[in-house]
Amino acid sequence: VQLVETGGGLVQAGESLRLACLGAGRTFRDFHMGWFRQAPGKEREPVATISQNGEDRYYIEPVKGRFTISRDNAMNTMYLQMNNLEPEDTAVYYCNAVGYRFGTWMMNQYDYWGQGTRVTVSS
Numbered sequence: 001v002q003l004v005e006t007g008g009g010l011v012q013a014g015e016s017l018r019l020a021c022l023g024a025g026r027t028f029r030d031f032h033m034g035w036f037r038q039a040p041g042k043e044r045e046p047v048a049t050i051s052q053n054g055e056d057r058y059y060i061e062p063v064k065g066r067f068t069i070s071r072d073n074a075m076n077t078m079y080l081q082m083n084n085l086e087p088e089d090t091a092v093y094y095c096n097a098v099g100y101r102f103g104t105w106m107m108n109q110y111d112y113w114g115q116g117t118r119v120t121v122s123s
Helices: none
Strands: 002-006 009-012 017-024 032-038 045-050 057-059 067-072 077-082 091-101 104-106 117-122
Touching: 002 091, 017 032, 017 117, 032 077, 045 067, 045 077, 045 091, 057 067
Parallel strands: 009 117
Antiparallel strands: 002 017, 017 077, 032 045, 032 091, 045 057, 067 077, 091 104, 091 117
16 A cells, blocks of 8 residues: 655644545555654654554554544545644654554554655744
8 A cells, every 4th residue: 555644844832733644555444554753863653543444543642632543444544633732743754554453553564654744843
């Protein structure tokens, strides 16, 4: 599956952005999906994940209550609504497929990385 991320930009702390991940190729709905980010000088980390049907979701602690992951399988698109952004959220954001079995998310199962979209939050 080919993935394209859009929606990044430069915002001030406290503002919002909505990222989108458009999938093409293999059927998007077949995959559990996730958002990841890589801040300058740091390793890429998972941010949020969502199951194939959207019923199960996972967030890392720093974004709980501020970010919401969702998907529209009819549009082959996944979203990340980011509210109350903080300078620490500055990173390049990527989407990728993830594994999910028996309640465990597997972040390194697939290698369908897109080019990423840059989010910069100024203080």
